Amino acid sequence: MKRPTIADIAGRAGVSRSAVSFALNDQPGVSEETRQRVLAVASELGWRPHSAARALRGGRAGAIGLALQRPARLLGAEPFTMELISGLESELSARSCGLNLQVVEDTEAEIATYRRWWAEHRVDGVIVLNLRDDDPRVGVLEDLHLPAVVIGGPAGTGTLPSIWSQDAAGMTDVVEYLAALGHRRLAHVSGDPNMRHIVDRADALREVCRLRGLPEPTTVRADYSDEDSAQATRRLLASPDRPTAIIYHTDLTAVTGLEVALEMGLSVPDELSLVAFNDSRLCRLVNPKLTALAHDIPGRGAQAARMLFAAIESGPGADSQPAEPYRLLPRGSTGVYRTR
Amino acid sequence: MKRPTIADIAGRAGVSRSAVSFALNDQPGVSEETRQRVLAVASELGWRPHSAARALRGGRAGAIGLALQRPARLLGAEPFTMELISGLESELSARSCGLNLQVVEDTEAEIATYRRWWAEHRVDGVIVLNLRDDDPRVGVLEDLHLPAVVIGGPAGTGTLPSIWSQDAAGMTDVVEYLAALGHRRLAHVSGDPNMRHIVDRADALREVCRLRGLPEPTTVRADYSDEDSAQATRRLLASPDRPTAIIYHTDLTAVTGLEVALEMGLSVPDELSLVAFNDSRLCRLVNPKLTALAHDIPGRGAQAARMLFAAIESGPGADSQPAEPYRLLPRGSTGVYRTR
DNA sequence: GACGGCCGTGAAGCGCCCGACCATCGCCGA
DNA sequence: TCGGCGATGGTCGGGCGCTTCACGGCCGTC
The missing domain is CATH 3.40.50.2300 (Response regulator)
Incomplete structure (x- = not known):
């Protein structure tokens, strides 16, 4: 099976290769009648432009x-x-x-x-x-x-x-929501602090807490791994003035956090509230289902x-x-x- | 910023384009000395083959x-x-x-x-x-x-x-394992029966049950959606001679199934065992963790x-x-x- | 009859590869 | 001694499929 080229079309339609090219690319330079004839032959042969030839000619890589x-x-x-x-x-x-x-x-x-x-x-x-x-x-x-x-x-x-x-806005929403529920000691399990949006979130958290007169929130770091996020949550919950609400930077991390909290005998949400950035099916699969900041x-x-x-x-x-x-x-x- | 071509290299190295091509492609036809010179110039200019030109020439698309x-x-x-x-x-x-x-x-x-x-x-x-x-x-x-x-x-x-x-083998392993635990009534929440491997599994399940003298297993279908797999599990568990073990065609489906079982007040694994084809983090995030057939x-x-x-x-x-x-x-x- | 618009052709060239060809040189046999 | 020959190391140029610029007939018009 051979791929047809414009030369094949040109032969069949009885015109030059240039004419074919013009016809196929909706360029002026051919009559409407010729254009139709060329298009007919092209579709009959199942012609498709050779992407490499196009790219070579200086066009797009596609x-x-x-x-x-x-x-x-x-x-x-x-x-x-x-x-x-x-x-x-x-x-x-x-x-x-x-x-x-x-x-x-x-x-x-x-x-x-x-x-x-x-x-x-x-x-x-x-x-x-x-x-x-x-x-x-x-x-x-x-x-x-x-x-x-x-x-x-x-x-x-x-x-x-x-x-x-809009990470700062998202974080602000969460904090206001948690504050309205009566939470005061917030914590934040965050991702790589070199990432822009991670920093934005941490900054927003601190800022809103300050404005609302809440105590300085704790931010700890955890990557995506099970162990890391479990460890982070464990540390937070083991502290004497442990937070009453934790915000996680991913659904994945949050789910792990929930496991740890339940393991430690805490009742969610009565004694601890959890929120995840990023919603996914994961958030709905666990029990209780996770409150999340969803994104399209x-x-x-x-x-x-x-x-x-x-x-x-x-x-x-x-x-x-x-x-x-x-x-x-x-x-x-x-x-x-x-x-x- | 202009992409260098072999012509540029040829000019700088004072040889023809063909010589450059030979040198760059480890073809005979140039002396070792010339080859080295060409390679040096090429890497100095940061030359990389134009994928489109190569592809056009009849080579690979890459x-x-x-x-x-x-x-x-x-x-x-x-x-x-x-x-x-x-x-x-x-x-x-x-x-x-x-x-x-x-x-x-x-x-x-x-x-x-x-x-x-x-x-x-x-x-x-x-x-x-x-x-x-x-x-x-x-x-x-x-x-x-x-x-x-x-x-x-x-x-x-x-x-x-x-x-x-090796789906049949995998299924066989599961059934033997479940049988060894004392299970007799098995069920199978399966995927699209047009898929080859799905049929293989169902066949193997029936076959092993027959060989082991277990009752005919039930196979119901569910796609990947929450609702569908929840519904399938619910139906299985609501039946008068409900299965004591269910095998799911995906981790996703199995997790949903677990939720449903717990919701219905069944104790897992005391009253119901669950196994998932495909292992993933999901299986380890739920409680109890899901037994799974893992694949690399x-x-x-x-x-x-x-x-x-x-x-x-x-x-x-x-x-x-x-x-x-x-x-x-x-x-x-x-x-x-x-x-x- | 010059001119402009319309259709269409020819040919160049994008970057790369490779078959055909050529120059040089060392070697051998007449 | 010298022509011929093969090996070596290199050049030339065509062509992959497509686009596009320059041009050239042809017709109608002023």
Whole structure:
């Protein structure tokens, strides 16, 4: 089975290759009649443009890139990435644009991937995840003039457009909600403090507590692992003035925290309330169900894809946009604090 | 910033373009000295082959394709896909080969994607998931001569090499284990009966029960949704001769099942044992932890990638291979059945 | 009859690979 | 001594499929 080329079409339709090209690309230079004839032959032969030839000619690669900087174990566990991908896809497939995926070890490898993609003309643009402070990726992408959209920010993205989740607002909502329930001693199990949004949350937490006259909240760090988050929760709950409510940076971490709390004989939510950033099925599978800050991740993926297309088509300088705000979904894991 | 081409290297090194090409591709025809000089200049300029030009020249596209036929919500929830991808990647990145991802609606769309990828020269081969009976994808890929590796089988994959999970063996292990614990009435919440491996499991279950003289097991169907699997479990447990052990086709479904059982006041594992196909963090997050049949998914992804490379390089006719067998991981959700 | 608009053709070239060809040199046999 | 020959190390140029610029007939119009 041989792939048909425009030369084949030209032969069959009795016109030159250029005419075929014009016809197929809706360019002027051929009569309507010829155009129709060419289109008919093309669809009869099942012609499709050879992506490499197009790309070589200086056009688009017809694909965007997504580098995932995550260990294998984690990729499976957390739903974020896949939901984001499916959101991206919804926009991509509409424009029959491909998605190039690459799992990378660290930032250095990620940057190497961007350089390679750029040099090999593999992608027309990339989506950047998990912005950090002074993120070196931003500068590299700017230098390469490789269109990119950052999911994160809005600060520190340089000239790259970004789509930023309103983390401070989300955290504020949670704290006000918890305060209204009578909680005063709050704690926060947070992620990598180099990540922009993690810092935003911690800052917001402190700020709102200050404004509301609540005691200084505790922030401890835990990565995504079982052990780490269990340990963090254990430490918090073992302290003499233990918090009455804990906010977790992920659903995964929160679920582990809930296990630990129950294990330690605490009643949730009577003696301890728990809230998770990121909602997922996980939050509804545990008992009591976890109160969560939900996000429309596929929606954000779609939004990012649209922004990236805009950046690819009209060059840099596009505006950053906020993502849809977090929605607080109160469930069984939060309630009025009852002193014994 | 301009991407350097071999012409640039040729100019700087004072040789012809062909010489550069020979040098860069480890072909004979240049002296060792020239080769070194060319390589030095190339790395100095940061040259990388233009993937499109290579592909156009008749070479490889330098990427493989993976079409995911799954609704967005689900992709996030189940860890399988991402673990598989990370396994694929481990092999791909070693050969600096890309991964093209596409989320598709249904089989028809998936086939259209394969045709498109083929016609556009976008991928050198594909990984096919979730083989069904009389799967139309097999014939299409054979016709296109598009190298492919099927994850599933081993029956019904035509000339395509496959990597098949030993579902019957896994199921047999579970049943023997449950029988040893004293269980007699078994039930099975199964997935889409069009899927090969799902049928294999159901067949094995019936067969082992027959051999062991256990009563005919019940098999009910449930898709991945919360409601569906909850409903299936509820029905099973509401029946007068309700099963004492239930085997679920996914961790996700099993977790939902556990919730339902606890909700109905059953004690797990005293009155009901639960086992899940597919292990994941989910199984360890619930209480009691779920007994599961574990699989090394990233390992399977890597294996599939290696097979696909072999198929791409040496044409069809490669052998199918079994995946590593399931490992039964007994946890808190299974135990001796205690009649009240 | 010059001119402009419309259709269409020819050819170049994107970056890379590779088959065909060529220059040089050392070696051998007449 | 010298022509011929093979090996070595390199150049030339075509072509993969597609786009696009420059041009050239053809017709109708002023």
